[in-house]
Amino acid sequence: MRTTLVAAATLLTATTVLAVPATAADELPYSDQCQFPNGRYPGRPWSLQRVLLDELWSRSTGEGVRVAVIDTGVDVRNPQLADAVDTEAGRNLLPRNLKDDDGDPIERGEENGTTDTVGHGTKVAGIIAARPASGTGFVGLAPEATIIPVQQNDAEGHGTTETLAAAIRHAVRAGAGVINISQDTSDAAKPDPGLERAIGEALAQDVVVVASAGNDGLGGNVKETYPASYDGVLAVAASDRNNERASFSQSGDFVDVAAPGVDMISTVPRGGHCSDNGTSFSAPYVAGVAALLKARHPDWTARQVVAQIEQTAERTIAGRDRLVGWGVVDPVRALTEDDHPIESPSPREGLARAEAPTPATFRTGETPDERDARLATYVAVAAVVLAGGLGGTAVAVRDARRRARRVRVSP
Structure with a gap:
């Protein structure tokens, strides 16, 4: 049985790609509508305002770490991604002779995975490793990491678990230290064992595998999604500005951590930025932190990197819950409270404990003073x-x- 994949974001079904004049992105004003290209976002997005970037980058910038983005492709025409992407290692794994719902041929794109007509993969890549640029406060969390683009899905949902497994194996061969998968199986169907085997092979090579939890969480819906639910995969839910679960974010016991996933600014094809929502954009936020840790601690195992991210997440209860897992990822804390590796997070450690007030001394007489x-x-x-x-x-x-x-x- 062929199990199809859906992007864990609203983009594929809700965002309209608008045609714009053939003008350089730098000459366009920023628009709230997601058009390709678009103007540059002028400020610092809220998801980065919560991070002391100078302190973070004094510890690590992700240099030397390769992050595979298995998605709809990564458009290198965006200036912030031109130097971030290894085009020689990229791959297009979409089937040949593609057709749309009307039976018309679909352009498959470049063989190295640098065609992205949807914009989804370009946004994911930007959150991880977009280079700094004038005129915008947006930048990737790991601005010196390298992206491996693996085009494996499109707007019509031609991606399957078989092509996803092939993409994971290609990423491992291309030297990925981190793999980001912002997709899940349609209807939360458990795929055939081939995908799980590919995940296992990546984990055996100490590759950190990050996957989005999915966006079917409205109304308290709880279900497992794949590949996020596989053991060893770092499953990421979406959080809002209040560090609470975003209303659409999928819940479940498989959720490991949460990260910003609401009003996420990132790079778009042909230049500029736009905003989107979804756990698709929470996962690369965490993948960026994983890249920073891998660069800072190259001798740490994948399990130790994951445990560090879980342990240092912001949480208000001991242990994990099915809404945000171990809590909302804290990039600076993950890179500063790292004096030794851990294999698994401690439920109590890291919680802020309120100190009881000191009781006043009861006296029946006066002191000498x-x-x-x-x-x-x-x-x-x-x-x-x-x-x-x-x-x-x-x-x-x-x-x-x-x-x-x-x-x-x-x-």
């Missing part, structure tokens, strides 16, 4: 009273003497 202060007050008051009394007595004596003189001299 209080007694000294009291006596000093008494002495001061007595001195004032005594001085006043002596002054009054002197005046009375003087007046009496004057009266006596007047008596003696009178006739």
Whole structure:
């Protein structure tokens, strides 16, 4: 049975790609509509405002780490991705002779995976490794990591679990240290064992495999999705600005962590940026952190990298839950609280504990200091009273003497 894949984002079904004049992206104003190309986003996206980037990059920039983006392709015409993508290692695994629903031929694109008519894979790649650029505050979390583009799906959903397994194996052969999969099987169907075997082969090579949890979480829906539910895969849910589960984010016991997935700014084909929602864009946020850790600790195993991300995530309860897993990923904490590797997160460690107030000491008498202060007050008051009394007595004596003189001299 051929199991199809769906991108774990709203883009494939809700975003309309608009035709724009053949103008350089730098000359276009930024538009809230997701058009290709688009203007540059002028500010710093909220998902990056929560990170002290200078502190983060003083620890690691992801240099030397290769991240495979198995998706709809990565368009290198976006200037922020031109130097980030290894085009020689890229691959297009879409079937040949593609046709749309009307039976018309579909352009398959470049063989090296650098064609992206959907924009999904280009956004994913940008969140991981977009290079800094003037005129925008957007940048990838690992701005010196290298992207391996593996085009394996498209807007018509031609990607299958068989081509996904082939893409994973290609990524391993191409030297990927991290693999990002922002897709899941349609209807949460458990795929044939071939995909799980490919995942296992990647994990055996100490490759960190990151997958989106899916977007079918409205109404509290809970179900397993694949490949996120496989053991060893770092399953990522979406969080909002309040560090809570985004309403659409899939819940389940398989969820490991959450990351920003609402109003996510990223790169689009032909240049510029636009915004989108989905766990598709939470997964690369985590993949970027994994790349930073791999670069900083090249001797750490994939399991240790994953455990570090889980342990340092922001959470308010001990352990994990089915909404955000171990919590919302904290990139800076993951790169600073890393003095030794761990194999699995500790439920209690890392929680902020409120200290109980110190009870006041109950006393039945006064302390020596209080007694000294009291006596000093008494002495001061007595001195004032005594001085006043002596002054009054002197005046009375003087007046009496004057009266006596007047008596003696009178006739």
